[in-house]
Each structure stands twice: as structure tokens, then as C-alpha cells.
Amino acid sequence: MPLSGQDVAQHNSKDSCWVIVHGEAYDVTEFLPEHPGGQKIILKYAGKDATEEFDPIHPPDTLDKYLHKSKHLGPVDMGTVVQEKKEINPEEEGRLERIARMPTLEQCYNLLDFEAVAKKVMKKNAWAYYSSGADDEITLRENHSAFHRIWFRPRILQDVEKIDFSTTMLGTKVDIPFYVTATALGKLGNPEGEVVLTRAAKTHNVVQMIPTLASCSFDEIMDAAQGDQVQWMQLYVNKDRAITKKIVQHAEKRGCKGLFITVDAPQLGRREKDMRTKFTDEGSRVQSGQETDKSQGAARAISSFIDPSLSWKDIPWFLSITKMPIILKGVQRVEDVVRAIEAGCHGVVLSNHGGRQLETSRSGIEVLAEVMPVLRQMGLENRIEIFIDGGVRRATDIIKALCLGAKGVGIGRPFLYAMSAYGEPGVDRAMQLLKDEMEMNMRLIGCTSIADLNPSLVDARALSSHTTTVPVDTLSNQIYDPLLAVFIMAPPSPPQKTLYLGTFIHCKDLEHLEFLHNTAVCVDEKGTIVAVDKDCDRTKAEQTLFPKLGWSSEDVTVRAAKPDQFFFPGFIDTHIHASQYPNAGIFGKTTLMDWLETYTFPMESSLSDPKKAQTVYTQCIKRTLSHGTTTASYYATISVPSTNILADLCLSHGQRAFVGRCCMDRLSPDYYRDVSAAQGLQDTRASIAHISSIDPTHALITPILTPRFAPSCTSEMMHGLSAIHQETNLPIQTHISENHGEMELVKKLFPDQPNYTAVYDAHGLLTPKTILAHAVHLSEDEVKLIKERRSKISHCPVSNSSITSGTAKIRWMLNQGVEIGLGTDMSGGYSASILEAARHALLVSRHVAMGGDEEAKLSIEEVLYLGTRGGAKVVGLEERVGGFEVGMEWDVQLVGLGSVEEEEVGPVDIFGWESWDDRIAKWVFNGDDRNT
Structure with a gap:
């Protein structure tokens, strides 16, 4: 027998706290002190349905995974649950309006376009989490601008008819040398979460790195993979090594081909834009944890389990518990790359965590330019695979990194933005755009394969020269004005008051059509019919209808049907x-x-x-x-x-x-x-x-x-x-x-x-x-x-x-x-x-x-x-919809029945002597889309 909404509603206090998630009731009373996001967020939904707030942050198996099975109380009859009325505030109304007039997918020509659209259509807290960087966001901007200080030295007169940019990464052949790097909380941008990235990655044979802090469960993401699709795992190391071992070995058992251990986050940085949103309604028990100060934003609220004691002494232990290649993610100096080689690691990612950790740390591309000459001098360049991430927005950025010695390049935020704005088709297009750019630019620099790329093709002498000012806002908030103009300068005409004039025909009831000849129908900015007046032309409407409605002629668009046309409900x-x-x-x-x-x-x-x-x-x-x-x-x-x-x-x-x-x-x-x-x-x-x-x-x-x-x-x-x-x-x-x-x-x-x-x-x-x-x-x-x-x-x-x-x-x-x-x-x-x-x-x-x-x-x-x-x-x-009464929506088709004496309009011939009943009969039996 399912629980009723009233049964659950009685347990709405700190002493007895039940919540509903996906139609199931859970007793979370004992969990309150342990919740990394604090107790307040759970108590806000005590005795209520918390599904909508739960989903963007938590993998679906979270409660069953971390609560004792006795705390799963069973199904709830959702028909008995009181649903709180949702009020849409002006900010959300504006966002919905922007969604309605967002550019088509075909209008996005590069990764920055997706970022521009995402900023306009994502919810404020989700955008803040994805786009924020540490402190003044200097490093965030530097990651991108560093690529602009590298210039090409292209070769000419090379046979570049056939281009092959396939390569291998960690022993896996891929079609292009970039991968989807780990990014947290995918459901903030898209309700399906990270599995959207999984499917798009399969389409393009791109490797996906699965994040520890995903909104989808690890198994959901693995299950979404198809065939021999390659996935890596990114790991935040848990203080409880037994949990860490279980996670790692489960990933290996499921077929992950690489373990990327994040080493640059003993404590998460201050992402102040994220913090300002307060994120008071979100929280996550990703692995385990304790009370956390939620004012630090979403990131720190979901990561209290991370072990700050992680050190070089732990690397042998990792090598002992898995046969997966070990890659250290977040290395920022050449000495640590050498030490990683000595420790037996298979690779490193030169990264500053997307500019979200240590402010004024160098970009991955700059560290790469420092690392590779030293490794070559020491004869170590073939002992380890070097990856970079951060700031990549163009295929030229990828090519520059490969020229300087990178094995592959990680891309994170751009794919999140594409997913948030357009779903899987957006990610698919983003990846295809990079492939198209890659092919074009490989030709333009005179190379036909990844093996052709080498340091002689770039001039990186200016890379280490930093001229930085504290930005007013992030790179992401200042990007690419041309596409922003789609929203700001040239949106479709805003909804207007409209006067429609002509013949209107609709079904009054099952047996009767109503013919409204010489009729005026007034439609307001929301698309609602606010007045219908028979035997009314434009002049009469302006004199009688407009004053009643408080309309001014200057603010009204007039649309009049021709004599051989009529308005009919859609x-x-x-x-x-x-x-x-x-x-x-x-x-x-x-x-x-x-x-x-x-x-x-x-x-x-x-x-x-x-x-x-x-x-x-x-x-x-x-x-x-x-x-x-x-x-x-x-x-x-x-x-x-x-x-x-x-x-x-x-x-x-x-x-x-x-x-x-x-x-x-x-x-x-x-x-x-x-x-x-x-x-x-x-x-x-x-x-x-x-x-x-x-x-x-x-x-x-x-x-x-x-x-x-x-x-x-x-x-x-x-x-x-x-x-x-x-x-x-x-x-x-x-x-x-x-x-x-x-x-x-x-x-x-x-x-x-x-x-x-x-x-x-x-x-x-x-x-x-x-x-x-x-x-x-x-x-x-x-x-x-x-x-x-x-x-x-x-x-x-x-x-x-x-x-x-x-x-x-x-x-x-x-x-x-x-x-x-x-x-x-x-x-x-x-x-x-x-x-x-x-x-x-x-x-x-x-x-x-x-x-x-x-x-x-x-x-x-x-x-x-x-x-x-x-x-x-x-x-x-x-x-x-369905008729022309006041209060109904303007939902209509304009039907034309051309006279034989004029230009032919479709297969219906009107001679002029037919009654309107006869004309409608002709339309029903002979008409088609040429009449609409």
C-alpha cells in the first residue's frame, strides 16, 4: 500500500524528516548532520517532494547508496501529494523569453558561440557554477589568451589533399586528439547530464573522462557507452582509502582505460561568482562527508570528502590496486613531471583546473612549452604521455599544443555550454566544428598527419610574457559580441498588439460552422484574443475597440485577409x-x-x-x-x-x-x-x-x-x-x-x-x-x-x-x-x-x-x-485553442481559395457564385497545403 502525501507531510521537522524523491519516500533524519550541504536545504523540503531540487546535483542512486535500506520507506501515491504552486519570477521570465528566440543550431559557427548562447539561456546559478574561476579570474582568462601569444610558421607547397588527424592516447586509437575532460554536475545544464556527452563522444570516437562529481552515476555513464567506446575516470581521492579502492577497482572492472587522479585540489579554490549565487538549494552527498559551509558555493559544498593529505607516498599504493594507467591531473611544473615519471606514472595533465584553483598559476600550454624541452634533454619524452587542458576554444589551440609536444588536449566547458544550450545536437555540432577546423588548419600549416606536427611550426617565444590586468568579469562574460547581437541587437520583432481583419470561420459546436464576415479580432502581446467585433473595419476598430482596450493605433500592427481568404483555427x-x-x-x-x-x-x-x-x-x-x-x-x-x-x-x-x-x-x-x-x-x-x-x-x-x-x-x-x-x-x-x-x-x-x-x-x-x-x-x-x-x-x-x-x-x-x-x-x-x-x-x-x-x-x-x-x-x-472566442489563444491558419479569374491558388477553383458553405465544402474535399 503506497504512502500518502499526508503520511509524509507529518514528518517535517529536524526530529523526524522524510522527503520524497522520484515518487519514493525516504527517512533522512539521521542523515541531516552528515549532509555536506548542511541541514537547512533538506529541512526546507521536509515532508515534501524534493525531486526537482535533488536531480541536478545528485546521481539517482545516491539515497539508496548511502542510506540504510530501512530508511527507504517505499512508494508514495503522488496524487495525494500537495504540489506547491511555482511562481515564475521576472528573471526566469526573461530567461524563458531568451530561450524562445535563441539562435538556431546552424547559427553556431564555433565554440564561443555556444558559450554566448549558454550564458543567455542557462539558469543563473548553473551559469555561475560552470563559468566561474578563482578569485579575480585572471588565470581563467590567461588560459585562453595564452594561445594567442603563439604564432604559426606554416610550410608551403606541401601535398595536403588527404588529412589524417587520428592518433593514439594511452594506447587507444582515436579519430582526433582531443577528449572530453571531466566537468562536474552536468544536470545543472541539461536534465540528462553527462550521458549526453557520452553519446556525442561515441558519434565522433572521442574519449570521455568521467568525473567523480557527476550528476549521473558512474554506472549510468558507463551504461550509456556503446561498443568499444573508450572512457577514462577522473578521481578525487577520498579520505577513506577503502572507498577509494572500491571506486577505482569498480571503474577498472567496468572497462575504464585510464585513471586520472586530480592532484591540484587539496582544497577547492574560491569561485566567487559561484559563491554569490549562494547555491542554498543544492547539495550533494557524492561519497561521504560532514557539515560544510555552503556560503562557499556549490563546488565546495559537494567536495568535503576530498583528502588534503594526498602525497607522492600514495602513488605506489594506486599502482598496486589497479592495472589502469595512472595519470596525474593538475601538474604545473617540470620538476613534478620528472618525479611522476620516476614514480611510474603513465601520464600527466598539465592543468590549473580550468582557472578555478590557484589564482595566477600558469596556463597548461605555457607549462607544456617549459616541460618538453627538458624531457627531450633528459631523454624522457617517450617515457610519459603529456596532456593539457584549459582555455581551448579553437582547433588552432589544439594544433599548437600538439606542435609543442602534447599527446592530447582536454576540453570541458565548451561541451558543457553546447549541451546546456542545445542538448546532444549541440555537442555533436561542437565536435564536428572542431574536426572541420582541424582539417582546414592542418592544410593551411602544410601538415597531413599528427606525426607532422613539431615545434618548428610555431613561434612560442612570447608565451611567457604576461601582461595582466584584473578583469571586470570573466572571459565568458565578454565573449564574441557578434553572436550576442542575435539576442541584443537583432532579435525577432517582440510580440505586438495586432488587429486582424477579414472573414473568420470556426466551429461553434459539433454541427454548426460560424461565419464572421467583416470582423475585427484584437490579439494582445501575449497572443490572447481580447476582442471580437463583427461588421468592423479598421476605422471602427480604432474608434471603438482600441479605447476600450487602452490601445493606441501607433502600437498596433494591422493584418487584413484578402477577399478570397479566411482565418480558420489551426x-x-x-x-x-x-x-x-x-x-x-x-x-x-x-x-x-x-x-x-x-x-x-x-x-x-x-x-x-x-x-x-x-x-x-x-x-x-x-x-x-x-x-x-x-x-x-x-x-x-x-x-x-x-x-x-x-x-x-x-x-x-x-x-x-x-x-x-x-x-x-x-x-x-x-x-x-x-x-x-x-x-x-x-x-x-x-x-x-x-x-x-x-x-x-x-x-x-x-x-x-x-x-x-x-x-x-x-x-x-x-x-x-x-x-x-x-x-x-x-x-x-x-x-x-x-x-x-x-x-x-x-x-x-x-x-x-x-x-x-x-x-x-x-x-x-x-x-x-x-x-x-x-x-x-x-x-x-x-x-x-x-x-x-x-x-x-x-x-x-x-x-x-x-x-x-x-x-x-x-x-x-x-x-x-x-x-x-x-x-x-x-x-x-x-x-x-x-x-x-x-x-x-x-x-x-x-x-x-x-x-x-x-x-x-x-x-x-x-x-x-x-x-x-x-x-x-x-x-x-x-x-x-480551437476557436475565436475572447480569452482564447491566437492559433490560426490563413486559408486562400483563389478565383479562376485571378492567379491560381492550389487545386480549389472558385467561380464567385458559390456560397460560403459551398466554398468550405470545396476546400475540405479538394484543398491541400497550397491553400494554407
Whole structure:
């Protein structure tokens, strides 16, 4: 029996403190004195749901890992938990506005561009943590500017047709000599955290260094790796050597190929920008620790376990507990490099911790220029591998380091910024940009391989000359004005008051269209309709409407439809598979079950490739928009990155969307299924978190829980999704009674249930926010149950006909009081057009009528209702879209029906004598995207 919210709420004090995390209750009373972030942050959430504050800082297994199992109290019925209303402050409103008009990914041409965008769209505390440096941030700036004091001495007349910049690092062949260095708290920038970097690194065969202070657990990051992907581990040494040994040996067992021990942080430096944010709502028990002063910022609050007694005497012990290569990270002088060689280390990273530790310490590139000549003189250059990090923003920086003798270069912040701003596609593009820069600059200096790079190609004589002034702010706050201008100088026109004039047509109810001729509609800056006046032209509007609204003519934009045009509510597609768009029109001789195996699953699985997903989803969204679809309920794939890309693209294109990661943990091909219900539920939460991060209020993009259909989901999966629904109140979408073969399979899999609908009901998935697609073969009992649960139906007539599923009895279900909308079900349906679905709904209803039920015929008014207001009810937006009433959002398509005497507009011929009813009929039966 789950705990109730009231049960947990009673334990809200220092003497008895319970918290809820991911729908589970924990007793953290005894843990309060040990929490590195102090007791106050936990007590703030005593008796409440702390998930939102917990996630950005902690690996998901933290509580189960560090609390006794008796302190895990079990699941909570989230429907009984009082959810505190979130107030969006002006600062957050501004950030959300900047997100809405951020540059497209294609506008980012270098790593500094990602940094510029991230500064504008990240939350203040997250930006402060990522971007801050020690004290006055002189070292932070020096890391970058040091590269500018090195100049190339290029060779000419070299055959540079073929460039190969592959190399080996610690015995591993890589495609390019840079790696993703360890950076903490990835979920501050992206709700998926470090696994985003893992996936992008695999795409480009780039090594990833896993941080000790990751937001994801170590095993989550390792599990996200694919095939022979290479990962290293960065280690902060714990005071408890038993813990350290356990961590190291677990990393080796999981396949890590290198152990990078951080040696420059016996105490973390003062990052004052981070400290000023106070970070009072965040804390972490990463390994173990004690009370810590949180005023020192996030970094010190999460690192109290680090051992300041670490010394050279510990190196033999490390060599004795692992066979992984040992690399010292944070070396800053040549004498220590020599000593590392003598101690048996395999490598060093010349680094000052990204300018976050000792202020006015030298850059890694400057130390490199000191180290390599000495090693060559001593004959030690081949005894150890030298890496550097810090300040790298261009491929030329990488090339300069390689010329001076580095084996590889670590890059941290730029990939975090790309991830924070654009997710995995951003990191993918950042890595590709570096590769492109690398190829170009290798040609320009006259080299075709990494082996060609040598000190003669650079002039580093000015490297050690420091001319430093204390900066007003960090490098990151002063970067690259050209892209910042996208935000500051030339954003899209801000929302304006708008007067729309012309003919407006919408469905007043299921049976009636309303024609509003010569009408004025006033829309405010927020996109809300604030006035509707019939028989009103511009002059009358300015004289009568504007004064009532407090508007001035100078502040209002006027948009007038032409005589052959009319405004119509945007279509709402209540069921569409964006991941199947390339298959639209391809169903051959198949029926549902073999069509899935032959066409659908292979296509969907292929979209785990981010580039392919980006291409497919972009075209799908453009196509649906061209057909007047302003709102769509999308199925994505089982891939979290693929799903997130779809959500990102819907947001950037301005299409309102419900985006769901498909859940399917059985009866699917081995190559395309969730490995377990638990993993599927975790991935679903990850996608929900991402969508909530890009659109926190779900004003435009809403996550939707998506069990593909009952046969492909175990009971564990469906119960888990029901729990998430109870916790979040998110909508649900799935399929039902589409095909006789499918229905027979459901009977075999769920013999205890009387019918298909009862299966969903038994698992808590038949709710007022559930969309059931197809519903071709429902029984009377099922329709009655659907009506009782207030679930909704998506009618997909094009698909039902295309793959011969059957003819749904829409009139019968409408008469039972069931809410119904239209869905294209692309690619089961061949068209992305709701107008096409509407005309097929008409035709299918006539086929039902020809079977003896004359009442079954639907009218033009009714199918247009299903495509607008009916669809709005299905997706829960009936108060916002679907019509032209005051208080509704301006969500519209402008339809043009050209006269035969004028320029042709699409396939609809208007002769001039038609009534408006006739014109609408012509549009429904003959129109397409050329009219919208």
C-alpha cells in the first residue's frame, strides 16, 4: 500500500524528516548532520517532494547508496501529494523569453558561440557554477589568451589533399586528439547530464573522462557507452582509502582505460561568482562527508570528502590496486613531471583546473612549452604521455599544443555550454566544428598527419610574457559580441498588439460552422484574443475597440485577409508518429503487425542517429505546419536523445506539441526495445526532464507518457507509467483496438481482463488525460468504460483504411458522449494533413452508412469540428485553442481559395457564385497545403 502525501507531510521537522524523491519516500533524519550541504536545504523540503531540487546535483542512486535500506520507506501515491504552486519570477521570465528566440543550431559557427548562447539561456546559478574561476579570474582568462601569444610558421607547397588527424592516447586509437575532460554536475545544464556527452563522444570516437562529481552515476555513464567506446575516470581521492579502492577497482572492472587522479585540489579554490549565487538549494552527498559551509558555493559544498593529505607516498599504493594507467591531473611544473615519471606514472595533465584553483598559476600550454624541452634533454619524452587542458576554444589551440609536444588536449566547458544550450545536437555540432577546423588548419600549416606536427611550426617565444590586468568579469562574460547581437541587437520583432481583419470561420459546436464576415479580432502581446467585433473595419476598430482596450493605433500592427481568404483555427493532430515520416505512403500489402516489423521498427530504431533524427523531424514538422497543423501529439522513438531532438525542434519551429518517448519492453525486435521496464521508466523520466527544462511551463511543448500499445508493454511498465502520471498529471497516449490480430494478441497476453480497454484500466492508464488512437473495434462495454473514465479517442481514418484495419463507428461513439479528435497516424496514414483525415472521415462514415446505418454519415461541419475543437478537447486544450472566442489563444491558419479569374491558388477553383458553405465544402474535399 503506497504512502500518502499526508503520511509524509507529518514528518517535517529536524526530529523526524522524510522527503520524497522520484515518487519514493525516504527517512533522512539521521542523515541531516552528515549532509555536506548542511541541514537547512533538506529541512526546507521536509515532508515534501524534493525531486526537482535533488536531480541536478545528485546521481539517482545516491539515497539508496548511502542510506540504510530501512530508511527507504517505499512508494508514495503522488496524487495525494500537495504540489506547491511555482511562481515564475521576472528573471526566469526573461530567461524563458531568451530561450524562445535563441539562435538556431546552424547559427553556431564555433565554440564561443555556444558559450554566448549558454550564458543567455542557462539558469543563473548553473551559469555561475560552470563559468566561474578563482578569485579575480585572471588565470581563467590567461588560459585562453595564452594561445594567442603563439604564432604559426606554416610550410608551403606541401601535398595536403588527404588529412589524417587520428592518433593514439594511452594506447587507444582515436579519430582526433582531443577528449572530453571531466566537468562536474552536468544536470545543472541539461536534465540528462553527462550521458549526453557520452553519446556525442561515441558519434565522433572521442574519449570521455568521467568525473567523480557527476550528476549521473558512474554506472549510468558507463551504461550509456556503446561498443568499444573508450572512457577514462577522473578521481578525487577520498579520505577513506577503502572507498577509494572500491571506486577505482569498480571503474577498472567496468572497462575504464585510464585513471586520472586530480592532484591540484587539496582544497577547492574560491569561485566567487559561484559563491554569490549562494547555491542554498543544492547539495550533494557524492561519497561521504560532514557539515560544510555552503556560503562557499556549490563546488565546495559537494567536495568535503576530498583528502588534503594526498602525497607522492600514495602513488605506489594506486599502482598496486589497479592495472589502469595512472595519470596525474593538475601538474604545473617540470620538476613534478620528472618525479611522476620516476614514480611510474603513465601520464600527466598539465592543468590549473580550468582557472578555478590557484589564482595566477600558469596556463597548461605555457607549462607544456617549459616541460618538453627538458624531457627531450633528459631523454624522457617517450617515457610519459603529456596532456593539457584549459582555455581551448579553437582547433588552432589544439594544433599548437600538439606542435609543442602534447599527446592530447582536454576540453570541458565548451561541451558543457553546447549541451546546456542545445542538448546532444549541440555537442555533436561542437565536435564536428572542431574536426572541420582541424582539417582546414592542418592544410593551411602544410601538415597531413599528427606525426607532422613539431615545434618548428610555431613561434612560442612570447608565451611567457604576461601582461595582466584584473578583469571586470570573466572571459565568458565578454565573449564574441557578434553572436550576442542575435539576442541584443537583432532579435525577432517582440510580440505586438495586432488587429486582424477579414472573414473568420470556426466551429461553434459539433454541427454548426460560424461565419464572421467583416470582423475585427484584437490579439494582445501575449497572443490572447481580447476582442471580437463583427461588421468592423479598421476605422471602427480604432474608434471603438482600441479605447476600450487602452490601445493606441501607433502600437498596433494591422493584418487584413484578402477577399478570397479566411482565418480558420489551426488543425490539431491528435495522433502522429514523427519517427515514421520517411515511410509515409509505404505500406504495400501489409497489415498492422507485419507492417510494424517490416517498415516501422527499422525506421524508428535508425533515428538513434542524431543527424538522421534531426533531418527527419525537421521535415516532418515543416510538412505538418504547411498543412495547417499548429498542434500535434507526437510519438517519437524509444531513444531519449531522439525524443529530445523532436521536442527541441518543435519548440524552435513554434509548433505546439505533445512529445512522447515510446515505451516498449517486450514483443519487439531485440534491436528496438527497452532493455527493462525500469530502464524504460528511467528513460521516460529523462525525456520529461529535458522537455521541462526547455519549456518549464509547458506553454508550447508538453511531455506525454507513451506506452506504445498493451502488447508491447509489460504490466511493470504500464504500472510504472501510471505512477508517473499520478505524480506529474501528464497526459497519456497509446493505441487501442486497431486490428483484429492485435486484439487476439491482447487476449492471450492478458487473459484475466475482459477486453482491451479493461487492460489499460487495470493498469491505471485509462484516465481523463488519456488519448486512445484508432478504436476501430470497440465493444459497447468498452465505450461505456471509456466514457466513465472520460478518456478520449483519436480517429485515424486514413491509416485505418491504408493498412485495412477497419472502419471506426464514429457516430455511434459520439452519441455515447465520447470526446473524439482526428489523427493522421502518419505513416500508417500516408498524409500529414488533417484536412485529408477530415475528408477520409467523411468517406469512411459513408461506408459505414452503406452497411445499413444511415445515421453514421458525418457532415463537413462535424469533421472540421473533430479537427479543431474536438481535437482541442482530446489534448486538453479546449480553453485555449480551437476557436475565436475572447480569452482564447491566437492559433490560426490563413486559408486562400483563389478565383479562376485571378492567379491560381492550389487545386480549389472558385467561380464567385458559390456560397460560403459551398466554398468550405470545396476546400475540405479538394484543398491541400497550397491553400494554407
